[in-house]
Amino acid sequence: MCLAIPAKVTELLGDDMARIDMDGVSKVINVALVEDLSLGDFVVVHVGYALSRIDPEEAELTLSLLREAALVGNAS
Amino acid sequence: MKYVDEYRDPALAKGLAAAIAAEAEAGRTYRFMEFCGGHTHAISRYGVEDMLPANVRMIHGPGCPVCVLPVGRIDDAIRLAARPDVTLCTYADLMRVPASNGASLLKARAAGADIRMVYSTLDALRIARSEPRREVVFFAIGFETTTPPTALAVRQAKAEGCANFSVFCNHVLTPVAMRAILAGEEEGVPPLDGIVGPAHVSTVIGSRPYEFVATEYHKPVVISGFEPLDVMQSILMLVHQLNQNRCEIENQYARAVVPQGNARALEAIAEVFELRDSFEWRGLGAVAKSALRLRDAFAAFDAERRFEIETKAAADNPACECGAILRGAKRPMDCKLFGTLCTPETPMGSCMVSSEGSCAAHYAYGRFRDRARTQKEGVLQ
Numbered sequence: 342m343c344l345a346i347p348a349k350v351t352e353l354l355g356d357d358m359a360r361i362d363m364d365g366v367s368k369v370i371n372v373a374l375v376e377d378l379s380l381g382d383f384v385v386v387h388v389g390y391a392l393s394r395i396d397p398e399e400a401e402l403t404l405s406l407l408r409e410a411a412l413v414g415n416a417s
Numbered sequence: 418m419k420y421v422d423e424y425r426d427p428a429l430a431k432g433l434a435a436a437i438a439a440e441a442e443a444g445r446t447y448r449f450m451e452f453c454g455g456h457t458h459a460i461s462r463y464g465v466e467d468m469l470p471a472n473v474r475m476i477h478g479p480g481c482p483v484c485v486l487p488v489g490r491i492d493d494a495i496r497l498a499a500r501p502d503v504t505l506c507t508y509a510d511l512m513r514v515p516a517s518n519g520a521s522l523l524k525a526r527a528a529g530a531d532i533r534m535v536y537s538t539l540d541a542l543r544i545a546r547s548e549p550r551r552e553v554v555f556f557a558i559g560f561e562t563t564t565p566p567t568a569l570a571v572r573q574a575k576a577e578g579c580a581n582f583s584v585f586c587n588h589v590l591t592p593v594a595m596r597a598i599l600a601g602e603e604e605g606v607p608p609l610d611g612i613v614g615p616a617h618v619s620t621v622i623g624s625r626p627y628e629f630v631a632t633e634y635h636k637p638v639v640i641s642g643f644e645p646l647d648v649m650q651s652i653l654m655l656v657h658q659l660n661q662n663r664c665e666i667e668n669q670y671a672r673a674v675v676p677q678g679n680a681r682a683l684e685a686i687a688e689v690f691e692l693r694d695s696f697e698w699r700g701l702g703a704v705a706k707s708a709l710r711l712r713d714a715f716a717a718f719d720a721e722r723r724f725e726i727e728t729k730a731a732a733d734n735p736a737c738e739c740g741a742i743l744r745g746a747k748r749p750m751d752c753k754l755f756g757t758l759c760t761p762e763t764p765m766g767s768c769m770v771s772s773e774g775s776c777a778a779h780y781a782y783g784r785f786r787d788r789a790r791t792q793k794e795g796v797l798q
Binding site: 342343344345346347349363364371373374375376383385387388389390392393394395396397399400402403404406407408410411412413414415417 | 418419420421423424428429430431432433434435436437438439453454455480481482483508510536537538539540558559560562563565566569615616617618620621642643646647650653669670671672673674679681682685771773
């Protein structure tokens with residue numbers, strides 16, 4: 342139910358609407374809940390609404406922590 | 418797919434599994450509840466449990482809106498849809514939930530009711546605009562993730578003066594349910610050691626509403642993304658906290674969750690909704706201040722007032738263990754109906770309907786492991 346998918350903003354349509362791309366699938370969603378949206382941003386999309394913007398730096402940091410933990414794990 | 422594939426890397430999963438095994442202290446048991454059905458589904462689908470050491474156990478929680486909605490409210494929706502002037506718009510998850518006397522929205526539709534599956538509240542509003550002679554009612558369910566979309570639709574309907582649109586509101590609150598689980602830990606059931614916190618609910622409410630879990634119940638929470646590596650990293654973080662005798666609210670899903678949540682979404686919820694005194698949950702019973710209703714300012718868009726809905730309590734199938742499973746007190750295979758009378762094709766209880774339900778997830782991905790285990794032990798199933 343709370344499933345949400347990361348999608349890339351490809352067009353800002355005005356009136357709080359935007360076109361997004363989910364792995365080749367194009368869809369128009371409501372973006373009223375996310376401030377200062379820019380083209381190319383990734384958002385978390387749930388039932389036709391963007392809930393939050395994905396922070397690329399935080400995503401990379403999470404991945405680097407994951408890799409580090411996995412390295413430690415493999416070495417143990 | 419960006420922001421998905423990199424969190425499903427099998428080689429990293431192996432490394433994380435080894436890290437968890439190394440971190441988990443022998444002679445100590447770790448019991449974590451994944452509150453949210455999205456996590457339940459991911460854990461079953463990707464076999465995360467198989468990668469955990471024997472002393473790290475996951476308990477499925479009640480975070481599945483379809484599962485916790487009581488039969489009486491489905492009965493209400495079916496009665497509403499049976500009215501000749503009503504078009505009921507619903508998320509697809511609800512279509513097959515068993516109601517009283519073997520009824521369901523799917524059967525009601527087959528019998529002629531105008532029930533339409535929608536992807537979004539935007540679709541329900543569109544239907545209301547294009548069919549002004551129909552009373553279009555949106556069957557709103559879900560935790561805080563799904564509440565802002567309902568709030569925005571109600572706000573939009575009011576702004577447009579859309580007189581034939583209303584909402585049958587069943588939105589419920591995560592922190593209150595979490596408190597109910599922790600306050601109701603049962604005799605004979607080992608207590609939880611920590612909680613894997615919801616991903617998308619937290620994009621809306623942030624991490625602060627979980628503070629009470631640490632301060633009052635002295636258990637750690639790690640807010641986790643929904644991908645398998647997210648869940649495994651969160652489990653590792655929980656084990657790490659316990660080993661260090663810490664209980665804090667940590668955020669593994671920092672790429673989408675900030676401590677204060679989404680201000681715009683919270684404003685929309687606060688503007689349109691207020692707390693109900695009490696709401697009935699399957700598995701938890703009546704829980705005070707655990708659900709939302711429309712404020713008086715939006716009374717015209719409240720289906721409960723417009724159609725004078727008075728919910729009658731209705732009993733679940735007495736043989737169905739959904740209630741205890743939702744509280745984490747029992748597992749799907751503890752239910753007599755599981756996999757025999759109750760399957761995803763013929764669900765007897767709600768946990769077998771939604772793909773996020775514990776029973777549906779276990780039926781799809783977990784029961785083969787049970788079978789292998791019991792065959793090894795020489796028990797026939």
